[in-house]
Amino acid sequence: MGFQQIEMPDHFGLDSTEPEADRLIGVANEQIERFMLSDQEVIENFVTCDFHLTQCALQWIRDNHLLTGERFCELGSGYGVVAMLAARMGMESIGIEIEQVLVDEANALAAQLSNDAAFHCGSFIPRETLENLDMDREIRNVTIEEDDVYREIGLAMNDFDLFFAFPWPGEQVFFERVVDKWAASGAMLLTYRGRDGMQLQRKD
Numbered sequence: 001m002g003f004q005q006i007e008m009p010d011h012f013g014l015d016s017t018e019p020e021a022d023r024l025i026g027v028a029n030e031q032i033e034r035f036m037l038s039d040q041e042v043i044e045n046f047v048t049c050d051f052h053l054t055q056c057a058l059q060w061i062r063d064n065h066l067l068t069g070e071r072f073c074e075l076g077s078g079y080g081v082v083a084m085l086a087a088r089m090g091m092e093s094i095g096i097e098i099e100q101v102l103v104d105e106a107n108a109l110a111a112q113l114s115n116d117a118a119f120h121c122g123s124f125i126p127r128e129t130l131e132n133l134d135m136d137r138e139i140r141n142v143t144i145e146e147d148d149v150y151r152e153i154g155l156a157m158n159d160f161d162l163f164f165a166f167p168w169p170g171e172q173v174f175f176e177r178v179v180d181k182w183a184a185s186g187a188m189l190l191t192y193r194g195r196d197g198m199q200l201q202r203k204d
């Protein structure tokens, strides 16, 4: 497996926040709270990352001209806030989410905010992934299901320049293996690691 780690600052500083991004995050947080308090069945695998920290990381990647292109994909996009932050920066941005109700919420929020991110229902794991993926540990919080959603979108994993994911503890390696198998050389994987902050890797 070939990834190069890219060191990011531990703290990005207050100047990395932007009023428009803050507004997007504020509106999204209100809607997520409303959604969580509604009568919806609990979606156990859905928790949100630190949107402010992730926005700072996206801006830092942008400011340092690290991307090979403009296509962004959030793997397991939940409410889609990170994909919307990437779209706000001018990226061609999509999210893939397995829970239809979250896809509907994300698309409705994007429409409300006039944000160009698009959300698609399906599994981010392409067909012919799992048989070759030597997984030595159990994956509990990703739905292990292969799908043709990229074909429906009209793009393949190797068309994207930056992936974002919020893996549950111990499941980072699964995302790395999927990206390593299918992404283009030079594509980047940004992950939110909870207490350990953000991690950025570039595929060899």
Ligand SMILES: C[S@@+](CC[C@H](N)C(=O)[O-])C[C@H]1O[C@@H](n2cnc3c(N)ncnc32)[C@H](O)[C@@H]1O
Residues within 6 Å of the ligand: 043, 045, 046, 047, 048, 049, 074, 075, 076, 077, 078, 079, 080, 081, 082, 096, 097, 098, 099, 102, 122, 123, 124, 125, 141, 142, 143, 144, 145, 165, 166, 167, 168
């Ligand atoms: C930890 S949440 C992160 C949500 C969002 N990315 C964020 O950071 O706020 C992980 C999301 O991945 C979704 N998910 C799990 N397995 C998936 C799969 N195979 N394909 C697409 N989405 C998946 C879950 O339903 C959940 O919404």
